[in-house]
Amino acid sequence: MTSDSGNQPMDILIVGGGMIGSALALGLSRQGWQVGLIEGAPAEELVAPAAPATDVNDFEPRVSAISLASQRLLDELGAWRRVQDGRHCGYRQMTVWDGDGTGRIHFDAAELHASSLGTIVENRNIVRALFEELADSGVTLFDGVRVKAWHGRDGVELEDGRRLYARLVVGADGALSRLRQWSGLATREWDYDQQAIVCTVRTRQSHRYTAWQRFSPTGPLAFLPLLNEAGDDHFCSIVWSQDTLEAKRLMALDTEAFRQALGVAIEQQLGEVLEVSPRFAFPLRQRHAKDYVTDGLALVGDAAHTIHPLAGQGANLGYGDVRALLEELARAKARNLAPDDALVLARYQRRRKGENLTMMAAMEGFKQLFARDELPVRWLRNTGMRWFEKLAPLKKQIAARAMGVTD
Template identity: 30%
Template sequence: MDQSTQKNNIAKHDFDVLIIGAGLVGASLACALEKLVLDQGLKVALVEPHDLQQSRDIPPSFDARASALSWGTRCIYDQLNLWSSLASQAQPIEQVHVSDRGSFGVTRLRANDEGLPALGYVVKNHVLGDVLLDRLRDYQKQNIITLFSPDTVTALKPVAGGMKITLESSEITASLVVLADGGRSGLMEQLGISQAVTEYQQHGVIANIALDRPHRGVAWERFAGKGPMALLPLTADEQFEHRVGLVWTVPDNEFEEIHGLSDQAFLDVLQARFGYRASRFIAVGKRDSYPLTMKMASEQVRPGLVVLGNAAHAIHPIAGQGYNLSIRDTMALADNIAASFKAGISVGNLNSLMRYQQQQHGDQALTSQFCNGLVHLFSRTDRASVLARNLGLISLDYLHPVKSGFTRKAMGL
């Protein structure tokens, strides 16, 4: 069957791809499909409950949350012509210092050892969101994609060759629906897609911390007591020049006590647990917390449907790999869509989508198991576990080929 005949046999829908959710993952997918839209005529739409034309609230600079982007993610955003808008506001991570509080084990991962300027970058979430949002607005002005905003999907129903989507404003069809709304809409439950949930009996406590000396581009992973702590280097703000983002894994049986501390008492406990390797902690911003779980969707693909981002998998933040994994999935899905469309196959074809899932399964399994293993290894306080992990840290620091492989995997390479 030639390509033109194949195309004639594809069910005609309003859109080839409909993305549900204009968050960081959904917007990144729209950007990854731009070339296919311009060069091949792919029809893409995006649905978002919030009005994308309205300016968003920007949090106070000291309290603004940030994400760690691996070097691989930085390269992806460079490929999508987005990095030039992010680079000036991105803090390079030049070294990751991993240690065990009160023990001898230390390892250091250095960008210089890999011949690169950074292992990754820390970027404020609202900065990344605004850059992606500006791109979406440009797409709408140039009629590159269709935005349904503000609008909400109330129902999804399989139809021949795709899905029928019921919006609050209208009804449309698409060959492929990408569910990238973080699983918050209830559409997964409506479709009967469950999530396997692992409860860690831990809370993540996040806040920005001011230091009394420069962080020098060092990210700290410190295993102290019953839960690990991470400090991510941040750019300066108008109030404090030296700042880091804290991610503290707190056991549930300690959470209420720590949550109720005054700011100064919180800093005192944090300093006592972390030590003085990074600096003296002199101020803390707004503290947020959330229960830590690992979630995996029971299905990530169906005919005409892909579950993407946090809706597909949410992993422990211990190694900062969740968003980077989702971006790798996003680019793999964009490549899969391009291959199907250019071959005259429906972009919602199940066999094609299964190839995407099989391609990403190894990365998803390895990344989630790696983070899960770290949680269990570094939350144990018995002497044998402490000795084993300290010997492991020292061995990793001296086994340069092994450390390089570990570093490059963490960098998304």
């Protein structure tokens, strides 16, 4: 990876060096493309190792549940071994239940002859691993600078006055993607009128390498297992999605009151909640670009789609985009096609748009099902969960799909 101040044309320029954009840059460089990567944060901040975690305040609140399919991609890029050098926690089981009934579903990796269902990783650990691997790549890095404007075929203008040129620009600049806005690519979006509260907790009992998720009419609560460097298995990252008014009430509680409310909400599955880190809340809004591509531009990850966090699939959908775009651009290079070839980009969109829409629709249906509080709906919901729990083949199929091991 090199830093550059010039404006030599590149094959592909990626805007956004987060978990998705940096993975794409690494993969494209391995294919032999001339790749540039723009990232607003200085690279030295991104590769700085995290301090050892001794209490809840030492973990980053933003984590991702990385599926086996996403792990395979990161492993192929050489980054997964670096992820494993930092904090990570494989979860072997998942328990989901209805807080207003008796329905409960339990998934176990052993039933799929796997060592885990996935891995909970702090986002910064993934970015660090990718940037460490990028250091030995041919990617040209433009770090510590932001994009001022996209001028289509006339290049990308940086805030420091430089203008960069590439055959294909890829927007990996997140849910509020400025590239998407500048390009005029329309989105379909709706507000859930919910907020997600995130923090780290320490519990009296071990998390038992299990992801826990309780549903209620006002929103789901997830306890995602974490490990520190000493192997302490009493830490969890929580994502508590609640209707906006209830979320604001919870955020206004003092630490002691919130700690108690959290223990009640999770039904003391892990015993008493002993410690809680500072809380953060963000509004939940679903977006989906009507098109992922236009002339000389493609969107990946949250720039193309954002999803409710109840299933933890956001990062995995983004890595699915990376996989598909890498494969289509590898095919283009083998056929001596330009990276911005319209048919190449159309194939990428065709592969990913339907897959992402299917997952988004499924999660929306799941959310609406648990938001209904009428007695007949609750009865049907809990009966369905008990029925599903007994159908081992269907459970295995659903779990395998979520893990990305269907092929």
